[in-house]
Amino acid sequence: MFHALVAIKQVPDTTNIRIDPETGNLVREGVPAIMNPYDAHALASAVEWKRKLGGKVTVVSMGPASFTVTIREAVELGADAGYLISDRKFAGADTLATSYVLAAVIQSIHEKDPIDVVFFGKQAIDGDTAQVGPGVAVRLDLPIITYAVKIRDINLAKRHIVVERKTERWTEVVEAPLPALVTCEKEIAEVPFAPLPDLIRSLRYEPEVLTMESTGIFDAEHVGVRGSPTVVFKMGTPPLPEAGEKINSREIGVEAAVATAFAKADAAGILSSVLGGVK
Amino acid sequence: MNTQDEKIRFDAIVVGAGLAGSTAAMMMARAGLNVALIERGQKAGGKNYFGGAIYTHAIGEVLPDFMDRKPPFERPVTEAGFWMLSKDGGLTKMTVQGGKLGAEPADAYMASRAVFDVWWAEQAQREGALLIPKTSVVDFIRDSAGQVIGVSTDRAQGDVYAPVVIICEGVNNLLTQKLGLIDHDLEPAHVALAFKQVIALPMDTINARFGLPDEKHGLAASVLGDVSLGLPGMGFVYTNNTSVSVGLGMMLDAVVEYRLKPYEVLQRYLRHPAIAPLIKGGQLMEYGAHLIPEGGYRDMPKLYTGGAMVAGDAASMVNALHWEGTNMAIVAGKLAAETAIEAHKQGDFSAQALSQYEARLKDRFILKDMKQYRNFARFLETHPEFMDAYPGFINDALGQFFSAYGMPKKTLFKNILGSLTSRRQLFKAVGDMLSMGRAVMGW
Ligand SMILES: Cc1cc2nc3c(=O)[nH]c(=O)nc-3n(C[C@H](O)[C@H](O)[C@H](O)COP(=O)(O)OP(=O)(O)OC[C@H]3O[C@@H](n4cnc5c(N)ncnc54)[C@H](O)[C@@H]3O)c2cc1C
Ligand SMILES: Cc1cc2nc3c(=O)[nH]c(=O)nc-3n(C[C@H](O)[C@H](O)[C@H](O)COP(=O)(O)OP(=O)(O)OC[C@H]3O[C@@H](n4cnc5c(N)ncnc54)[C@H](O)[C@@H]3O)c2cc1C
Numbered sequence: 001m002f003h004a005l006v007a008i009k010q011v012p013d014t015t016n017i018r019i020d021p022e023t024g025n026l027v028r029e030g031v032p033a034i035m036n037p038y039d040a041h042a043l044a045s046a047v048e049w050k051r052k053l054g055g056k057v058t059v060v061s062m063g064p065a066s067f068t069v070t071i072r073e074a075v076e077l078g079a080d081a082g083y084l085i086s087d088r089k090f091a092g093a094d095t096l097a098t099s100y101v102l103a104a105v106i107q108s109i110h111e112k113d114p115i116d117v118v119f120f121g122k123q124a125i126d127g128d129t130a131q132v133g134p135g136v137a138v139r140l141d142l143p144i145i146t147y148a149v150k151i152r153d154i155n156l157a158k159r160h161i162v163v164e165r166k167t168e169r170w171t172e173v174v175e176a177p178l179p180a181l182v183t184c185e186k187e188i189a190e191v192p193f194a195p196l197p198d199l200i201r202s203l204r205y206e207p208e209v210l211t212m213e214s215t216g217i218f219d220a221e222h223v224g225v226r227g228s229p230t231v232v233f234k235m236g237t238p239p240l241p242e243a244g245e246k247i248n249s250r251e252i253g254v255e256a257a258v259a260t261a262f263a264k265a266d267a268a269g270i271l272s273s274v275l276g277g278v279k
Numbered sequence: 280m281n282t283q284d285e286k287i288r289f290d291a292i293v294v295g296a297g298l299a300g301s302t303a304a305m306m307m308a309r310a311g312l313n314v315a316l317i318e319r320g321q322k323a324g325g326k327n328y329f330g331g332a333i334y335t336h337a338i339g340e341v342l343p344d345f346m347d348r349k350p351p352f353e354r355p356v357t358e359a360g361f362w363m364l365s366k367d368g369g370l371t372k373m374t375v376q377g378g379k380l381g382a383e384p385a386d387a388y389m390a391s392r393a394v395f396d397v398w399w400a401e402q403a404q405r406e407g408a409l410l411i412p413k414t415s416v417v418d419f420i421r422d423s424a425g426q427v428i429g430v431s432t433d434r435a436q437g438d439v440y441a442p443v444v445i446i447c448e449g450v451n452n453l454l455t456q457k458l459g460l461i462d463h464d465l466e467p468a469h470v471a472l473a474f475k476q477v478i479a480l481p482m483d484t485i486n487a488r489f490g491l492p493d494e495k496h497g498l499a500a501s502v503l504g505d506v507s508l509g510l511p512g513m514g515f516v517y518t519n520n521t522s523v524s525v526g527l528g529m530m531l532d533a534v535v536e537y538r539l540k541p542y543e544v545l546q547r548y549l550r551h552p553a554i555a556p557l558i559k560g561g562q563l564m565e566y567g568a569h570l571i572p573e574g575g576y577r578d579m580p581k582l583y584t585g586g587a588m589v590a591g592d593a594a595s596m597v598n599a600l601h602w603e604g605t606n607m608a609i610v611a612g613k614l615a616a617e618t619a620i621e622a623h624k625q626g627d628f629s630a631q632a633l634s635q636y637e638a639r640l641k642d643r644f645i646l647k648d649m650k651q652y653r654n655f656a657r658f659l660e661t662h663p664e665f666m667d668a669y670p671g672f673i674n675d676a677l678g679q680f681f682s683a684y685g686m687p688k689k690t691l692f693k694n695i696l697g698s699l700t701s702r703r704q705l706f707k708a709v710g711d712m713l714s715m716g717r718a719v720m721g722w
Contacts, residue, residue, distance in 0.1 A: 193434065199411065199434065203410070
């Protein structure tokens with residue numbers, strides 16, 4: 001039996017987000033909350049493999065009570081069970097504290113009901129760090145495959161997974177022993193239009209809520225603000241880069257244009273840092 | 280799940296979580312029925328759009344303690360009436376304020392449907408109805424005798440069974456047609472295309488510009504005259520807490536025939552010298568359009584068949600002159616629900632049993648008003664002067680009456696009469712008034 005665990009985060013729908021020009025903060029009011037899109041695709045892949053191999057999909061999410069709708073959405077998309085990790089003491093977590101809490105919960109689920117593959121999104125579209133998946137992998141000492149675009153095989157008998165991952169230059173095919181952790185690109189699987197029985201089940205689904213006390217697995221030093229060394233000093237919108245200088249080769253000829261370009265790059269210190277100077 | 284022997288079953292299905300639908304679901308759930316409220320949008324009413332104001336008589340009939348439940352209303356309507364725009368930039372206001380309109384709770388409140396419909400559906404969910412969003416009903420399931428016994432949806436394994444279905448699908452009544460309750464699609468001559476803008480303005484600015492003492496006061500005006508290019512149509516202005524809703528409705532056939540671009544017609548109206556200063560400097564928050572069924576009584580479908588009933592816009596229950604649609608939808612949804620509850624008690628969902636729905640509608644303002652106004656749609660089509668000539672004349676007449684030209688009053692009255700007869704011959708004007716009376720009184 002296959003057991004997949006998917007970590008999902010609720011995020012503001014950044015496709016129509018506004019930044020307050022004065023404070024530089026996100027205007028969250030009236031912005032609909034959605035399941036982090038990468039997580040939806042990761043979940044879709046987990047559900048596809050559950051259907052192929054037989055088994056189940058568990059989802060976990062850390063956040064306030066309003067995240068319940070996102071867990072329900074996960075059930076709609078085919079998850080069998082969901083845990084909401086929710087406690088005031090977890091608020092204000094950075095990636096260090098987030099990965100600590102998620103790792104502890106995943107470990108405790110694994111002890112009761114062994115997990116074969118842990119799925120993460122590539123990154124959250126609000127925090128954007130792409131650190132939580134790798135952070136959890138390190139804490140649990142799991143092999144990690146990031147930027148996965150396709151799962152070629154999950155073999156429960158031989159206990160391995162074969163994944164295609166995207167790099168800037170090429171696609172790598174990686175094999176890892178199970179259990180493994182995969183962070184997913186959107187190409188990993190299409191998000192399905194759920195069958196009606198799954199939707200109806202999701203509407204009535206109440207996730208189990210895990211708190212500091214109910215689990216007793218967390219060290220207060222490592223959660224929430226206390227466990228988060230990151231400090232956000234200031235947020236703002238980066239200025240648009242100014243248009244570069246144009247050197248017109250028709251006017252001065254190609255050779256002169258190339259020479260000018262090199263000279264300028266050299267003068268700006270760019271060439272010397274890359275090539276140790278041209279001359 | 281959902282194999283042959285494990286069908287999805289409810290006691291009742293409601294199609295569409297608009298005002299009619301959520302009301303029907305609320306009433307049936309309260310009576311202990313297991314209700315599926317199926318809505319194609321992401322949320323209840325997510326795609327709904329209106330002027331507008333919601334009438335509390337209907338809300339109160341369904342939820343007597345509605346004020347305690349903090350409905351997301353905007354301002355109450357404390358001033359209502361007609362505004363008449365003339366081509367030369369004039370505006371005559373004929374509005375009433377205070378008096379009956381000062382009651383608490385008010386007779387009507389401005390609202391945003393995207394917010395209100397969600398709240399209204401939540402009241403149905405509180406009673407136990409199951410709101411199933413993001414799902415479109417595409418057809419009906421019938422037994423061998425043709426009786427409706429469920430619906431099919433656009434999802435896999437998407438059949439849902441129930442002995443009674445209440446169709447509250449709104450103006451675009453494809454399912455009502457599919458069921459054969461009406462034999463034709465929407466006709467451009469019988470639907471208005473309404474388009475509007477919501478423009479954000481500070482509360483104090485709205486109070487000052489519309490002469491409202493504070494945010495506990497609000498204006499709802501129907502705007503006639505230089506609005507709809509002399510074609511059958513009517514504009515509106517509603518004041519919300521911190522925004523103004525301005526728009527107009529025109530018959531769809533005119534829009535098509537004259538190749539009008541709704542946005543341009545709206546822009547022209549908003550540039551009118553009497554309107555422009557009211558919205559100046561405001562920020563455009565939304566622009567949208569929606570259809571209104573205005574065919575009236577003659578365009579209503581058959582309201583029931585074995586296992587199914589139709590309520591609200593889907594059944595053309597709108598009184599266009601009075602901007603009444605929400606109250607008809609809510610009360611019709613309630614009456615359909617009462618009929619379904621009774622049918623469950625009797626265990627009889629035949630057409631004969633559900634004909635009680637029509638009897639209930641006849642007892643109330645809904646079918647009474649629809650019948651009385653049955654000629655009104657045609658009246659407007661044949662009397663464009665009410666959109667154009669008369670509002671222009673009223674501006675002109677009052678303008679002259681209240682100016683001191685230094686001429687004998689006899690000449691003044693002659694001029695005023697001339698202003699009328701230049702627009703419409705006197706005997707025709709008298710005839711117009713009579714046919715207006717007939718159309719409204721239903722003679
Ligand atoms: C503008 C902004 C800047 C921030 N900058 C930083 C920063 O520089 N450093 C820092 O440490 N924190 C930062 N944070 C806080 C950050 O939001 C949290 O640490 C967050 O809980 C996890 O980081 P992330 O959103 O980048 O997730 P990512 O690491 O991008 O998320 C990757 C995957 O992890 C999983 N995941 C992430 N969060 C959860 C969750 N709560 N529950 C379940 N699964 C989850 C999902 O599968 C997700 O696809 C910032 C927040 C904001 C809004
Ligand atoms: C511009 C404008 C101004 C108006 N002003 C006023 C006013 O001031 N006062 C007033 O009382 N009335 C006003 N009305 C009329 C009023 O809005 C309508 O009469 C009222 O909304 C009708 O309610 P309903 O429940 O019948 O339909 P709707 O509110 O249209 O609801 C229909 C619902 O059914 C859903 N649906 C449709 N087909 C399907 C399907 N196949 N499967 C699942 N779901 C489906 C839709 O998504 C929608 O949520 C105005 C209308 C307009 C357009």
